[in-house]
Amino acid sequence: MTTQTEPARPAPVPDEVSAPYFEGARDGKLMLMRCLACGAWRFPARDRCDRCWSTETEWAQASGEGTLFSFVLMHQVYHPAFAREVPYNVAVVELAEGIRLTTNIVDCPNEAIHIGMPVQAVFEPVSDTVALPKFRPARG
Amino acid sequence: MTTLKGKAAITGLGITPMGKIFGHDAMYFAGEAIRLAVEDAGLTKADIDGLLINNGVGTAGALSLGLAPYLGFDALRVLNHMNAAGSTAAQMVMYASMCIELGMASNVVCVFADAPLQTPGPSAAAYARPTPPRGMASLAPAYGLYSVNAQYALAAQRHMALYGTTNDHLGEIAVSTRMWAERNPRAQMRSPITLEDYHNSRWIMEPFHLLDCCLVSNGAVAVIVSSASRARDLRQPPAYVLGIGQGHHATTNRGGWEPETHTAATIAKDTAFRMAGVELADIDVLELYDCYTYTVLVTLEDYGFCAKGEGGPFVSDGKLRPGGALPTNTGGGELSGYYMWGMTPLSEGIIQARGQGGDRQVEKHDLVMVTGNGGILNYHGCMILSPNAS
Ligand SMILES: [Zn+2]
Numbered sequence: 021m022t023t024q025t026e027p028a029r030p031a032p033v034p035d036e037v038s039a040p041y042f043e044g045a046r047d048g049k050l051m052l053m054r055c056l057a058c059g060a061w062r063f064p065a066r067d068r069c070d071r072c073w074s075t076e077t078e079w080a081q082a083s084g085e086g087t088l089f090s091f092v093l094m095h096q097v098y099h100p101a102f103a104r105e106v107p108y109n110v111a112v113v114e115l116a117e118g119i120r121l122t123t124n125i126v127d128c129p130n131e132a133i134h135i136g137m138p139v140q141a142v143f144e145p146v147s148d149t150v151a152l153p154k155f156r157p158a159r160g
Numbered sequence: 161m162t163t164l165k166g167k168a169a170i171t172g173l174g175i176t177p178m179g180k181i182f183g184h185d186a187m188y189f190a191g192e193a194i195r196l197a198v199e200d201a202g203l204t205k206a207d208i209d210g211l212l213i214n215n216g217v218g219t220a221g222a223l224s225l226g227l228a229p230y231l232g233f234d235a236l237r238v239l240n241h242m243n244a245a246g247s248t249a250a251q252m253v254m255y256a257s258m259c260i261e262l263g264m265a266s267n268v269v270c271v272f273a274d275a276p277l278q279t280p281g282p283s284a285a286a287y288a289r290p291t292p293p294r295g296m297a298s299l300a301p302a303y304g305l306y307s308v309n310a311q312y313a314l315a316a317q318r319h320m321a322l323y324g325t326t327n328d329h330l331g332e333i334a335v336s337t338r339m340w341a342e343r344n345p346r347a348q349m350r351s352p353i354t355l356e357d358y359h360n361s362r363w364i365m366e367p368f369h370l371l372d373c374c375l376v377s378n379g380a381v382a383v384i385v386s387s388a389s390r391a392r393d394l395r396q397p398p399a400y401v402l403g404i405g406q407g408h409h410a411t412t413n414r415g416g417w418e419p420e421t422h423t424a425a426t427i428a429k430d431t432a433f434r435m436a437g438v439e440l441a442d443i444d445v446l447e448l449y450d451c452y453t454y455t456v457l458v459t460l461e462d463y464g465f466c467a468k469g470e471g472g473p474f475v476s477d478g479k480l481r482p483g484g485a486l487p488t489n490t491g492g493g494e495l496s497g498y499y500m501w502g503m504t505p506l507s508e509g510i511i512q513a514r515g516q517g518g519d520r521q522v523e524k525h526d527l528v529m530v531t532g533n534g535g536i537l538n539y540h541g542c543m544i545l546s547p548n549a550s
Binding site: 029030031032033034035037038041062063064065066070089090091092093094095096098099102105107108110112114118119120121122123124134135136146152 | 292293294295296297298299300301302303304305306307309310313314315317318321362363364365366367368410412413414415416420
């Protein structure tokens with residue numbers, strides 16, 4: 021039997037439409053698409069506003085503040101990189117800007133995670149070029 | 161106003177063996193189910209002039225329009241490959257009923273087949289994504305979010321926090337469904353379970369235990385839709401389509417909008433019940449899409465069998481069980497019977513409407529409500545079936 025190295029977590033792979041999101045995270049900013057016609061934020065990144073159908077879009081920095089909408093504690097291992105981390109949390113956060121995204125809650129034991137808790141974005145480097153937005157309990 | 165009420169009926173039903181049936185692809189299963197359905201109806205191949213196809217998620221031998229040449233259907237009047245996820249069964253029956261009522265076809269086959277299990281092994285691997293995603297879609301695996309199971313578990317957890325729903329409530333649905341499966345020879349899981357067994361089954365992801373989640377099945381179901389007048393001359397008791405509707409909520413990721421806890425079943429119900437001219441209290445048997453225990457609970461609420469948020473206490477008195485006040489998922493559903501998307505509740509609904517349920521037959525079965533559900537509680541279909549044409 022050969023010794024195997026620890027399998028790596030699947031790294032996000034930026035593409036053209038999502039690059040500003042990942043570059044923003046690398047620079048410590050939560051960057052989201054916002055419609056220039058109606059002002060609605062949206063997630064995930066895509067070329068058209070689902071509210072007014074405009075394709076005029078900007079990338080803008082979100083506050084990074086939000087509340088926990090829901091979460092699960094993953095026990096089943098679907099990818100070997102997570103084998104040593106189960107049970108780990110996967111969460112949905114509703115941002116102050118009114119949209120929801122999937123993430124992980126960090127700096128908080130699983131037992132203390134509860135729906136409605138205020139959270140704040142932090143940025144976890146994955147490589148030299150990519151970081152992932154995660155959320156910790158808001159302080160104060 | 162014209163209406164579809166009672167104009168069409170389900171005249172044939174074909175169900176293949178279900179579960180870990182290896183060595184065949186989805187085309188084979190579809191062929192078997194259609195052969196069985198035609199025989200069941202007392203029709204012949206030449207009587208079939210419509211074919212509606214719905215493919216599952218498995219990749220081996222996936223269904224396509226190629227099913228027509230595979231079965232030698234060389235002069236169809238109606239043909240389509242339809243997909244509204246787990247709500248497709250109702251859509252197929254709706255489309256078939258409209259074509260028949262408008263004189264565009266006479267006997268339309270609707271078929272679902274899937275063969276996700278190709279070699280003996282863990283079910284979790286069966287639906288695994290072969291190529292890694294890019295862009296925004298690559299976020300989910302980076303966070304460790306895998307499987308539709310987790311998406312439904314997020315919905316259930318939200319419901320629990322908003323309304324106090326518990327695992328005891330979800331567990332009762334697992335238990336009542338298994339009690340029905342014990343009485344169904346076709347069901348994959350027929351050993352009795354208790355609430356304690358439910359709690360002791362392993363976590364897939366909290367708040368879902370293994371016994372909150374549906375089965376994985378190879379197999380196929382086909383139904384034949386014919387005109388009501390034709391149905392009266394065929395071999396089986398007709399299951400008349402009295403009402404049918406659909407409703408869909410998109411997930412927009414926007415605050416103030418929660419299709420996960422407030423589904424579009426409300427829209428489907430409105431259309432179907434208006435067509436049938438019946439009230440909720442008239443319904444005798446429920447066949448609810450049960451990809452998860454939670455799906456049953458939220459569906460009961462959205463139809464108004466109880467108030468929003470009260471689904472847990474509503475089921476906890478055992479009313480969904482055999483002998484209960486609201487017989488639900490009488491064949492064992494997708495949790496304990498077999499997982500054929502919307503064809504699971506539809507097939508059992510037909511059996512109940514015909515009065516052919518054997519040990520599990522519900523005595524009063526004048527109105528059988530069948531639902532479909534797909535996406536992450538995004539897509540919904542509703543059918544009201546009856547042994548009576550009006
Ligand atoms: Zn807009």
